[in-house]
Amino acid sequence: MQLSRRILAVLAGLALLPFLATFLTALLAGLLGCETGDAGAEPCLIFGADAGGLLSGLLTIGGFVQLTIPLFMSLLVLWLIVEAVAVWRRRRRARRNAARPAT
Numbered sequence: 001m002q003l004s005r006r007i008l009a010v011l012a013g014l015a016l017l018p019f020l021a022t023f024l025t026a027l028l029a030g031l032l033g034c035e036t037g038d039a040g041a042e043p044c045l046i047f048g049a050d051a052g053g054l055l056s057g058l059l060t061i062g063g064f065v066q067l068t069i070p071l072f073m074s075l076l077v078l079w080l081i082v083e084a085v086a087v088w089r090r091r092r093r094a095r096r097n098a099a100r101p102a103t
Contacts, residue, residue, distance in 0.1 A: 008079045015072035022062030025055050 029036045034044030034055060041056035 004082055005079075008075060008082070012072055012075050012079075015068040015075060018062050018064040018068050021058045022065060025058040025062060028058075029055055 025036055028034070028051075029044070032044055032046060032051075034052070035042050036044075036055050036059050038059070041052040043050055044052040044055055
């Protein structure tokens, strides 16, 4: 059961990466006083280098949130089902062991 939990945790983390990219773009743009938009890269200087392309790319990656959030919600439902089955099996096994006569 541990392997399935790890796999679902990794998949959930991957589904949330575009959200993290959008959050990082907003945070960096806010701290640096830069403008970001869907129209394209706007100049944004970080230590004398233009990072407008990077921020624009991160914002574009953030657009995948529309795909990954439904995937994330589906994974959560799947995870709940897997955990419910695991709890049910443990309880069933415990009842079976309790019902056996002691020798």
